[in-house]
Amino acid sequence: MDFLQFNPEVDFKLLLAVPLIPLVGYVVQIFFGRFLPRKGDWLLTAGMFATMCITVLMAAKAISHGFSSSEPFFHLSKDVGMSFSWFYQEGKDAADPLNMTAGLLYDGLGAAMLAVVGIVSFFVHLFSTGYMKGDKRYHIFFANISLFTVAMLGLVLSDNILFLFVFWEIMGLMSYLLIGHFSHDPSTPFFHRWATWASKKAFLTTRVGDCCLLIGMMMFWQNFQTFQFTELWRLTSEEVARNGGEWPQWMTIAGLFIFGGTVGKSAQFPLHIWLPDAMAGPTPVSAMIHAATMVAAGVFLLGRTFPILSPDVLAIVTATGAVTALFAATIGVTAFDLKAVLAWSTISQLGFMVAAIGTGGIGLVAGLFHMVTHAFFKSCLFLSAGSVIHGCHHEQDMRKMGGLRKRMPLTFLAMGISTLAIAGIPMFSGFYSKDKIIQAAFMKTSLEFSGAQAFACFALPVAAALTAFYMFRMMFMTFAGEYRGDVAEGHGHGHDDHHDDHDHHIVHSEDGGIAGGHPGPVPHESPLPMTLSLLVLATLGFLGGKFWLADLDILAHSKPWFMKLVSPEKMYPGIELMNGYGAQVTDAMLKSTYDSAHTWAMIISLFVASAGIFGAWWIYGPRLRTTGQAVVRWTWTIVCLVLAYLFGVPLVGSLIEGADTLVVVAAWIIGLGLLGYVLMRTTKWIVGVFAGLSRPAPENIADGFGELYVAVANKYYIDEVVDASVIRLSMLASKFLRWFDETIVDGLVLLIGRINRSGGGVSAWFDQKVVDGAVNGVGALTQTFGFIARLFQTGRIQQYASFAVAGGLAVAAWLLLG
């Protein structure tokens, strides 16, 4: 198909329009937004729609290339003469390394990421037209979120790390403004206060990482005199090859600094502390931060800089990611705030991505793949949470929800699909990427055993089980059972008052959690722009990983689309990666390990996902005696469907192998329906068996863990540790240095002044009595000093000043003429 052919001459101009359209929208909106009808939201949403269309069209070109050819899809706008000389236009020519010449880089990874950003961002805009209605700073919100998107789009398209850094930081600024959106609106006091410090915390924490990135960039610049990604890759691999395969030490250090940027932006331990508080911003902002922008930028940076990270760095990358994945998942289990659960799950999922990238090879692809699928289902989850919060009148505490399934069916559907995706259920996008991540960890460990890898092999599956657990816990608490919120009476505002800068660390005080909620009528479904966004994103979260409807290859024996688009060879064409597997690992070994690791990863992923879901049902699932038959049937409907396709679909598929796709799909639907029906008929019996067993209450389990639970629920006290160490030390240092400056440094100055004053008196006497007014060097100088000193006393500077100047001039004249 001709229109799916990438034509650099034309298409790079279109790609340039991708960030420019919303940028122009931003400028118009910030100056004139408040005067436009509907405060200009349609302008930016329409602009983002155009942007999305371009990104999707371009991605279609990349994907069609990926499916039809094994050649890398890799384009630089410089090759067609499109570049921008940044620092100098005439002072230096474009080729001079001192002149930062920037262009666009569009490859498979960039294509996928750009489309994801475009899609998610458009639907977040659309969602916001409903969600933010009535906000005091509605037009500013739209302007800011548009520029936020511009930053991410620019970052993805940058062909050099300095430009990437520019957009990276602009994104930091926009996240500061967006997280702090409510800090200018005192109408909800709790968010007003929270947003104020949460935004600052986010900016400063990520800035620590940004500075690390800057140092890393400088180290590479100092050695290679370039910021171009392609040049950095090439020069690094040449340098290492010249070094006999050994990585110079500076590269490891520089690589660690670059990874520091990811740690900050992608909320890895220990710089993750900003992300949970970032939900002080409006929910659509959280959806952006957690899915398409900010946190994705860090992972994207790893994708772009992978070839320059030494194996030692990659081991640390894996270890950091694995630690983050596991510890964030444990915290997610204890959270009661709907958005907090999602926030911790983001940190945990980012840990998965980072850990995978650290394993290299297929893990690199898997980590980036997970970034893409995660963007779909996490944006959907956050927007669904927004819809729930909107429907519950700004209540965020899950203990005050429940039974929303009937009242918000569309939201329930969207959130349910996304939950299945993040839990890693086959057919849903998250399964394909997470499964590959675990497979990559297994492969790396079996081929090149190391402590970090072994830890990842343990931590990642456990974290996956916890993910399924806390996500279904969230679903049960929110949508199952009866509505527990206040309807038109009771208290919603009562506990606002005791949240301040410090007790936020104690997660959720006893009578409630994060609550801006107020009593109101019963929850209701959200308006169309919101539900439409949810459903589209849910569909992407469902099928965005692998479009298995086409070939029924549910267990992913063939490659998902992303893996055809992105592979190490295609991402870094012409570069021999020096940080992959060692020479002792042959292709044959890789191939055989691939298959066995694939099988084991599949079995383990399925097992941990089911275990997590079952555990969540066991503890939080609806109790038969209290909730009635309907809830039971609902619960088991899901279980039945899961079982049905796990066993039924491959069976049907294999039976009619070779048939037309249409026939296959029809057979699949019929088979699935039949199986589901049969299983649902048996529901009554199964439920009866389980209902007879006594199931523990969540509180008792929490009590059983004792201090450990308290520690986890307080996020391992990391915030407190940072407060007590870094922040307190900085403040102490600043207080001490202020004292030092005012007392010691300035004191010395004043002391010299005082000495001069008395010295001035002495020399004035000497001047009169001994030297007798003769103009000589010493006399003039002391006289000057005398004047200077006396000025301290009299303050009548006018005449003395002219004397001083005259004195100086006299010395000069005397020296010259004499």
Add this chain to the structure above:
Amino acid sequence: MELQASYPEGVLSNLLSWIVFLPMIGMAIILCLPKDAMETVKKVSLVFTGIPLVLATYLYFGIFDKSTSALQLVERFDWISLGAGENPIQYFIGVDGISLPLVWLTTLLLFIGVPASYSIKNASKAYYALLLLLEVGILGVFVSLDYFLFYVFWEIMLLPMYFLIGIWGGPRREYAAIKFFLYTLAGSVLMLVAVVALRIDSGTFSIPDLISLAQAGELTGASLPYGGELLGMKFTTWVFWFLFISFAIKVPVFPFHTWLPDAHVQAPTPISVILAGILLKLGGYGMLRACFPIVPDAFNEFAYALAVLGVISIVYGAFVALGQSDFKRMVAYSSVSHMGYVLLGMAALTEWGMNGAALQMFNHGTSSAALFLIVGVIYDRAHHRDLNGFGGMSQQMPVYWGLTTIGFFAALGLPGMAGFISEAMTLVGAYSSANPDFRVLVVISVLGIVITAAFLLWAMQRVFLGTLNEKYASFPDIDKREIFCQAPLLFLCIVLGIFPFYLLDWMEPSIANLVEILTIASNG
């Protein structure tokens, strides 16, 4: 340093002098006006700061040849004869890529300074006259190529500044003014001694000639007693430290900075703007023009020490700013921190470092001037500057908050804004310095970036966010005059962040030439 061979014809041949001395005509007119004609005085000052701005803009874009490092628009004739056989003191002025942007910035900030002064209720015609005299002094320093002339302008600039702080300043204005005056005068004395010594050794005051002599290795102090050696230190070392300290006081470099917070806090807003925007640049400019190239070998010998001082200024200034509770004092210390980059970049002796330093001077001129205007806006309304006394101002003054956000993020070096380019060039340039010890310094100075963000955002939180203080619920938002003063500066902060070549192209040849001069000295 060569002089451009061809000059503009006709009236334009004296363009530079016109720019420098036009404000003096304005001053004369103001002094002749009656006492109560304040409206006319304001208009006259506006005109006579506006015309130099227009002329300087024309010079910048229309006349200046940015392809050469040569000094341009040179005017040179004898001023004071010193007898037969002696080189006379000359009226010798000209501009190159290093001084031209600063000349333009001076004309801009003085022009802004006039409407910014309208809020000073007791400003008499003497105030505006002194303001115009100040402009003459500053511009004179930037264009002087004769060291004697340089010194004269340097002193001319000092007096109006003293009076402007001492008469129209805050409660402790006299203390602050005298401290400023004496501190700077102490520096001037050092400069004078060095200049005279240089004259005795070389027989000339001409800065380009001195640089050529230094390049030829003939500036060794041989004609002075003991060959210029004193206390075991070489002649050039003495000259270097004398000149360096006199300029370092102006920059200001730790530990010579304590006059700055006092002067800033007591000075009225427009004077703070000029002080931070231009006067501090005189120090950095002096080093580039009249210190390092004259004694290049001493510069190379002590470059590392200078860089250490620069890094101390960066980190120390940022920490002390973090500890302040006075808004203006905080901004003053942020200047100490930001000017540290200038020293670090210059000492690195790489093209990016030197370019970054020159650029940082300009960018700090716009961003810190904007910050002082921002402080002035809130001070005019609340009559105090205690950071802890505000809160929630963004609800009351949203436009003011928006402009402040631009100013703050420009100051903390956000990419996309001008400050980032200069800081990044400085740091990257310093990191790739020939001396590997610089790398540690750069890594330390990166700490300053984080602390800078911290104190600015903290100030933002304390002033603009949180609960609105009831006392201030009647404040009007920023008015048109105040926006008019700030807008050009914030506009420059953004535009030069995206198109830095509007400065770098102009600076590049001169900077490259300077780096070459200094590098040759370090090699041989």
